Amino acid sequence: MSIKLEFSLLTKHTTHPPTNIAFVGFGPMPLSSITLAKFHLPNTGFYNFDIDPPANALASHLVSRDPDLSRRLIFHTTDLLNITTEVLHKEAKVKAIEYLEKHMAPEALLMLRSGFEVLTIYHPTTSEVINSVVIARKLGGQASEKQ
Template sequence: MVCQEEVLISKVCELYSEIASLESLKPCKNVDTLFTELVLTCIPPSPIDVTKLSKNLQEIRSNLIRLCGIAEGHLEHHYSAILGSYDNPLHHLHIFPYYKNYLKLALLEFTILSQHCGPQLPNKIAFVGSGPLPLTSIVLASNHLPSTTFHNYDIDSSANSSAMRLVSGDPDLSKRMAFHTNDILDVTSCLEEFDVVYLAALVGMDKEEKNRMIDHLSKYMAPGAVLMLRSAHGARAFLYPVVEPCDLRGFEVLSVFHPTDEVINSLVIARKYPLSVVDQQQGLASMILPNKCSDEIQAFNHPLNHGNIIIEELTLDDQL
């Protein structure tokens, strides 16, 4: 076990050194080859716990996640520009090399959402960190949520401009998709309008940043609204930040899902606690119920479950 972890860490560090030495992370043969090798190295299930790495390895991991974020941004801008050159960009989404992964991910997220939210589909969804190629919003809106409106938030105006070009010619999605150039930390009361808020994996690239985002959403989302987050597990945590259930202050953690196939991100679904008046007669202030949850492994019956997805269900303790 230790030997396998040492081999994994050695390979990741080797690839990090090569990636960090690149002059540019824009798509090209060398960049594509290195990141493909990195992903293939990190995809296999691994018992590694990145929180127990040495300080030096923690720093390498943090830097690597940021490099992955930069490269992913360049890749999405690159393909968004190509797609935007077509008369009907949405008819050519398959040219994006990871499009099939997004189809799987969106189906999985929709199935999870349906399980926890019942037959009532969300009216309004916010996606934080939608980027220049908002495939999650596009796939969910096109394939699973035909009447839902999507509000896509990104801090980069050029990303929003590129994304808007992809849907502006579509008579349906152009009416159901809005794009906002904002730092989500500056968005306050508007967050109450959304039934579901998605937080992209690379919004908040370290624990402190991520927790700041989560705390902000906890403060301004409507009680009972659902928060969908993307996390990482095992060696995949070298690629994306990890969100732990204990980070979700003010939320009831409903489920955590760890795929073991080519879908890299783990999925976390949580619901904002309702405000509970402790003692109305004494005039005590409302309080957020504490986030107490327990781990249990439970099979989840959905179309992608062919024995290759480990599912951890986190349920609220019976007694709060």
């Protein structure tokens, strides 16, 4: 997905640029953070979380020569929720989403990238159901790889 498209999708749901954006698992080349900061969100802070210390070191070094980017792109080496570097299992994914729901600021946005095909999105129209539902199918792989 292009960064321009991500920015377009984000701005469809906001009336003003976000003050801060968090990226989880960006790796050694935080191109989304860099491009969004440099060309689309010049006053936004970017908090980048990754479990891999070498990836963080490379990413931090990449922006270190740009005074503006090095001030606004912050890199944290952390294991969010103590989730291991192994492939996340369903329980760990649920735990991560629940953690974000509990700790995100009211009205904060969550943008997810995934290897899923969205099949249905349902937003409740009555007070009987309070949660939206998303049905998605994992892309690629074998049927036996269900999570």
